[in-house]
Amino acid sequence: MTSPEGRRIALASTISSLLIASALGATIWSFEQAGQQRARAEAAVRDTQRAQRAATLLGRERETMAEYLLVRSRASLRELSSLQRAFDQALSKLSVDSSQEDQLVKESAVANARLLEQFRMTTNGRTGAVAVERLDASEVPVASAVAALGAVSEAAARKSDRAAGNARTRALVAAILAGLIALGAGLVFARYALRLVRRVTHQNEELQQLDQLKDGFVASVSHELRTPLTSIRGYLELVLDGEAGEVSVEQEQFLRIVERNADRLLRLVGDLLFVAQLDAGRLELELSQSDLAEIIEGSLQGIRPFAEANKIELVADPNGSLPISGDAGRLAQLVDNLLSNAVKFTPPGGRVRVATREQDGSVYFEVADSGIGIAPEDRDRLFERFFRASSATERAIQGTGLGLSIAKAIVDAHYGELSFESVEGKGTTFRVRLPSAAPTASLVAQEAAA
Amino acid sequence: VSELAKDGRPLVLVADDDDDIRALIVFRLERAGYEVLPAADGETALQLATERRPDLAVLDVMMPKLDGYEVTQRLRAQEETSRMPVILLTARAQEADVARGLEAGADDYIKKPFSPQELGARVQAILGRR
Numbered sequence: 001m002t003s004p005e006g007r008r009i010a011l012a013s014t015i016s017s018l019l020i021a022s023a024l025g026a027t028i029w030s031f032e033q034a035g036q037q038r039a040r041a042e043a044a045v046r047d048t049q050r051a052q053r054a055a056t057l058l059g060r061e062r063e064t065m066a067e068y069l070l071v072r073s074r075a076s077l078r079e080l081s082s083l084q085r086a087f088d089q090a091l092s093k094l095s096v097d098s099s100q101e102d103q104l105v106k107e108s109a110v111a112n113a114r115l116l117e118q119f120r121m122t123t124n125g126r127t128g129a130v131a132v133e134r135l136d137a138s139e140v141p142v143a144s145a146v147a148a149l150g151a152v153s154e155a156a157a158r159k160s161d162r163a164a165g166n167a168r169t170r171a172l173v174a175a176i177l178a179g180l181i182a183l184g185a186g187l188v189f190a191r192y193a194l195r196l197v198r199r200v201t202h203q204n205e206e207l208q209q210l211d212q213l214k215d216g217f218v219a220s221v222s223h224e225l226r227t228p229l230t231s232i233r234g235y236l237e238l239v240l241d242g243e244a245g246e247v248s249v250e251q252e253q254f255l256r257i258v259e260r261n262a263d264r265l266l267r268l269v270g271d272l273l274f275v276a277q278l279d280a281g282r283l284e285l286e287l288s289q290s291d292l293a294e295i296i297e298g299s300l301q302g303i304r305p306f307a308e309a310n311k312i313e314l315v316a317d318p319n320g321s322l323p324i325s326g327d328a329g330r331l332a333q334l335v336d337n338l339l340s341n342a343v344k345f346t347p348p349g350g351r352v353r354v355a356t357r358e359q360d361g362s363v364y365f366e367v368a369d370s371g372i373g374i375a376p377e378d379r380d381r382l383f384e385r386f387f388r389a390s391s392a393t394e395r396a397i398q399g400t401g402l403g404l405s406i407a408k409a410i411v412d413a414h415y416g417e418l419s420f421e422s423v424e425g426k427g428t429t430f431r432v433r434l435p436s437a438a439p440t441a442s443l444v445a446q447e448a449a450a
Numbered sequence: 451v452s453e454l455a456k457d458g459r460p461l462v463l464v465a466d467d468d469d470d471i472r473a474l475i476v477f478r479l480e481r482a483g484y485e486v487l488p489a490a491d492g493e494t495a496l497q498l499a500t501e502r503r504p505d506l507a508v509l510d511v512m513m514p515k516l517d518g519y520e521v522t523q524r525l526r527a528q529e530e531t532s533r534m535p536v537i538l539l540t541a542r543a544q545e546a547d548v549a550r551g552l553e554a555g556a557d558d559y560i561k562k563p564f565s566p567q568e569l570g571a572r573v574q575a576i577l578g579r580r
Contacts, residue, residue: 229563237567
């Protein structure tokens with residue numbers, strides 16, 4: 001197989017293989033381009049995730065927005081992936097074409113080889129002349145066989161050339177296509193990113209405006225509700241103090257009822273404002289060095305008349321002072337809520353016990369009652385806002401369903417823990433752990449950033 | 451030098467835009483033996499404070515025309531009223547509001563709703579100190 005035709009075929013095959021290889025090279029290059037594009041898109045998603053973390057600091061609405069953004073950039077990444085898949089398909093089609101080319105070259109080589117098997121070629125060493133002999137007794141003349149051989153190998157060479165040309169064109173097309181797809185994807189993504197940035201800016205502005213509106217609303221509701229209550233309670237006090245003349249026993253009894261209900265209304269206003277503040281993401285703590293034991297004592301004094309009226313024994317084990325860095329007003333609200341729940345849900349003749357201790361940088365206190373307990377099906381929802389236990393509604397026990405959700409929010413804001421244990425018909429114990437030292441602002445910021 | 455003491459009673463300025471609350475404070479303070487100058491808005495309060503130089507001013511924070519913070523600041527800025535004790539009445543109980551009041555130069559603040567008796571005690575505490 002050392003004939004010039006054979007060499008030509010071999011050469012043509014080599015060249016076409018080289019061209020196919022270069023087409024493959026272009027394919028790999030295109031893959032790399034697509035890969036880089038993907039990496040860029042992933043980097044953009046990482047940026048968005050960073051933006052989301054930053055948004056967490058700005059409040060829940062903004063967090064929701066960042067989530068929305070994340071979803072949007074994931075969608076754009078998915079779009080990019082599907083673009084890449086389409087590109088992959090285009091490339092695999094190209095390689096099928098290349099192998100068809102390959103097949104053609106192979107087929108012509110096999111045809112040539114078969115034809116050659118029927119002849120013997122001899123070269124005269126002296127003259128260099130080539131003699132071709134047909135091996136069997138066929139009628140085919142040697143000359144026409146040689147001509148046929150020439151034609152076949154020329155055809156093969158032409159096919160090879162064409163294949164080479166096609167492969168070159170395809171490689172070029174593949175490269176251009178890859179470039180275009182990469183460019184297109186880049187442009188699509190850039191437009192997306194730009195639109196996202198614009199939308200974030202716009203929505204941020206809107207959210208800020210809403211925030212201001214909400215702040216204004218909370219402030220004016222606070223003012224509007226507290227102003228009439230100030231008059232009601234103030235004048236009641238004057239009358240009860242006898243400033244407007246002597247008050248009969250019955251009058252005083254009725255006025256005390258008015259006072260109690262005004263107080264109830266005031267607490268309700270306070271609770272609703274508290275919830276509004278929580279919603280605005282602004283539970284502000286007025287941190288100071290306080291004594292939890294003192295706060296508990298104050299709450300016990302407040303609840304004692306109610307407990308006595310309902311024949312409930314209040315037991316507290318004084319355990320010395322419990323220094324804590326916290327918001328004294330909020331902590332008093334927390335203790336009030338737990339104590340008033342305990343008393344409300346304990347039938348006459350029962351007992352409410354408050355215990356405290358200090359250990360490992362935390363203060364603990366628990367409020368245990370011998371009350372009606374919490375039904376198992378209510379336990380998971382106990383800290384939900386406006387949730388009322390079935391036992392409360394069945395017995396028509398007053399309440400808004402805000403007390404425990406507020407207690408939980410206050411404990412959370414102090415980085416503490418609130419838990420409970422309950423046996424139906426036997427009683428409930430609420431346990432609170434609060435760190436003695438409140439977290440510093442920098443720690444809070446760190447945790448928010450993490 | 452305040453002009454109060456024709457009869458030796460201290461003069462107290464009471465500014466609140468709510469008629470009922472203003473009347474409540476006036477009643478309580480008059481009962482406690484003070485002479486009271488009522489005002490229904492911040493501008494009137496500032497004018498009365500400048501003209502009559504009361505011994506103490508009780509100012510509601512949320513008032514029309516001038517709010518309690520602004521009245522306090524202006525009182526502090528005027529030579530003749532710069533040392534007048536001020537108690538702010540605030541319906542808001544946020545730390546930021548309290549800080550703003552004290553920054554403006556208030557001597558004390560009372561959160562609404564307040565007990566008239568407590569207000570009387572605070573007024574007496576400040577005037578007794580002087």
